[in-house]
Amino acid sequence: MDYITLTGVSALGTHGVLDFEHTDPQPFVVDATLYLDLSDASRSDDLADTVSYAQIADRIVSVIQGEHCDLIERLAQRIADSILLLWRVQRTVVTVHKPKAPIEQDFGDVSVTIEREQPSGASYGDEKIDTPTKASQAAAEQTEQTEQVQDPPELHTAILALGGNVGDVSLAMREAIVSLDALPGNQITGISALYRTAPWGVPGAEPVPDFYNAVVELSTPLSARELLEHIHTIEAEHGRTRDVHWDSRTLDIDIIDFNGTVSADPDLTLPHPRAWQRAFVLRPWLDVQPNAQLVGEHEGAVAELAQRAPDAHAVQLESLDWILQTGRTKEDGQR
Ligand SMILES: Nc1ncnc2c1ncn2[C@@H]1O[C@H](COP(=O)(O)OP(=O)(O)OP(=O)(O)O)[C@@H](O)[C@H]1O
Ligand SMILES: Nc1nc2c(c(=O)[nH]1)N=C(CO)CN2
Structure with missing residues (x-):
C-alpha cells in the first residue's frame, strides 16, 4: 500500500491531566502516516487524485490547538479521526510526542502511537474499500490502462452552505x-x-429554534446539476422533506457559488439568489475563502456584503472544531 508520511508537525496545546496543563500551553509534535492508493496521482500529477499534506498539517494543528484532552492517547485518536474524514485514506498511523511532559526524571521524549482505519466495509459512493481479489485487481489494471488514455476530469470549485435547526444538526452536517x-x-x-x-x-407564529450554519468549499468533477441531485439525496437521508418553504429543517444544503457561474434557471439559480443578503451564509463563506467575491446581480466582496446583511448581528461563532467532534454534543442532544 502506498503512503504519505508527515513528521514533526508541532503546535502548542493545553492537554494533560495536571491542573496547570489545562491552562499553560506546551508543545505537542505529531507524526502521521496515511495509507492510500497513490497510483492515480502518480500518473496524473494532479492534487485532486491524492490528499493535500498541507491540509493534513492544518487538521493536525487544529486538533492540537483545539478542545482539551487529558491523555495524548485521546489526542492521537482525535487526530486519526480528522484524517480518516478524508475517504481516500484507508488507514493511518499517528504518533503524538509530548517532549515537555511533566516528568521529574531526565527524559528525551514520550509518545503514543495508534493505528486506525476506516470502519470495515466503509463504502463511499461506488468505491468500496476492500482487500483486492485477483479478479478486482485484473479489473483495476484494465481500468488503469483505459484511464491512461483519458483526460483527467475538469474540476470545479463549489461553495456549499449547510444549515438546520431540528435535531442533532452538527452531526447531520x-x-x-x-x-x-x-x-x-x-x-x-x-x-x-x-x-x-x-x-x-x-414564517409562522410559533417561536422557531435557532439555526446552525456552516459553509464548505468543494473541489468536484460533477456538473452543478449532478451535484444538486446528490445534495437532494444526502438531504433526504437526513429526513429532509421539502413541504414548506423556509420551514424548520434537519439539514439544508444550498449551492452558493459554482465556479463563478451565473444562471437564472429556477431549478438551479447561481449564485444562490438570496446568498447576498444572508450573513449566515456570507460569514462562514469568508472562513474558507477570505477574499471571496459574489458574482452576478448583487456582485461584490463577500466581506462587505456580510457586514451589510440584515442578520449581520445575528450570527454567532459556536465552534471552531465542530467537525472533529464525535457523536452528539450535550447541547444537540437537548434539541
Ligand atoms: N443554488 C441553489 N442551491 C440549491 N437549490 C436551488 C438553488 N437554486 C435553485 N434551487 C432550487 O430550489 C429548490 C428549493 O430548495 P430548498 O428546499 O433548499 O429551498 P429553501 O431551503 O426552502 O429556501 P432557500 O433556497 O431560500 O434556502 C430546490 O429544489 C432547487 O431545485
Ligand atoms: N439563520 C438561518 N435562517 C434560515 C436558514 C438558515 O440556514 N439559517 N435557512 C433558511 C432556508 O434555507 C431560512 N432561514
Missing part, C-alpha cells in the same frame, strides 16, 4: 460533509467554523 467528500472525485477543501444564527425569514 458532519455526516453530510463526509458523504460529499466520498463522492468519486470530490474533495472537501475547506470547512468553516460552526455558527449559531437567528432564524432568517422563517
Whole structure:
C-alpha cells in the first residue's frame, strides 16, 4: 500500500491531566502516516487524485490547538479521526510526542502511537474499500490502462452552505460533509467554523429554534446539476422533506457559488439568489475563502456584503472544531 508520511508537525496545546496543563500551553509534535492508493496521482500529477499534506498539517494543528484532552492517547485518536474524514485514506498511523511532559526524571521524549482505519466495509459512493481479489485487481489494471488514455476530469470549485435547526444538526452536517467528500472525485477543501444564527425569514407564529450554519468549499468533477441531485439525496437521508418553504429543517444544503457561474434557471439559480443578503451564509463563506467575491446581480466582496446583511448581528461563532467532534454534543442532544 502506498503512503504519505508527515513528521514533526508541532503546535502548542493545553492537554494533560495536571491542573496547570489545562491552562499553560506546551508543545505537542505529531507524526502521521496515511495509507492510500497513490497510483492515480502518480500518473496524473494532479492534487485532486491524492490528499493535500498541507491540509493534513492544518487538521493536525487544529486538533492540537483545539478542545482539551487529558491523555495524548485521546489526542492521537482525535487526530486519526480528522484524517480518516478524508475517504481516500484507508488507514493511518499517528504518533503524538509530548517532549515537555511533566516528568521529574531526565527524559528525551514520550509518545503514543495508534493505528486506525476506516470502519470495515466503509463504502463511499461506488468505491468500496476492500482487500483486492485477483479478479478486482485484473479489473483495476484494465481500468488503469483505459484511464491512461483519458483526460483527467475538469474540476470545479463549489461553495456549499449547510444549515438546520431540528435535531442533532452538527452531526447531520458532519455526516453530510463526509458523504460529499466520498463522492468519486470530490474533495472537501475547506470547512468553516460552526455558527449559531437567528432564524432568517422563517414564517409562522410559533417561536422557531435557532439555526446552525456552516459553509464548505468543494473541489468536484460533477456538473452543478449532478451535484444538486446528490445534495437532494444526502438531504433526504437526513429526513429532509421539502413541504414548506423556509420551514424548520434537519439539514439544508444550498449551492452558493459554482465556479463563478451565473444562471437564472429556477431549478438551479447561481449564485444562490438570496446568498447576498444572508450573513449566515456570507460569514462562514469568508472562513474558507477570505477574499471571496459574489458574482452576478448583487456582485461584490463577500466581506462587505456580510457586514451589510440584515442578520449581520445575528450570527454567532459556536465552534471552531465542530467537525472533529464525535457523536452528539450535550447541547444537540437537548434539541
Ligand atoms: N443554488 C441553489 N442551491 C440549491 N437549490 C436551488 C438553488 N437554486 C435553485 N434551487 C432550487 O430550489 C429548490 C428549493 O430548495 P430548498 O428546499 O433548499 O429551498 P429553501 O431551503 O426552502 O429556501 P432557500 O433556497 O431560500 O434556502 C430546490 O429544489 C432547487 O431545485
Ligand atoms: N439563520 C438561518 N435562517 C434560515 C436558514 C438558515 O440556514 N439559517 N435557512 C433558511 C432556508 O434555507 C431560512 N432561514
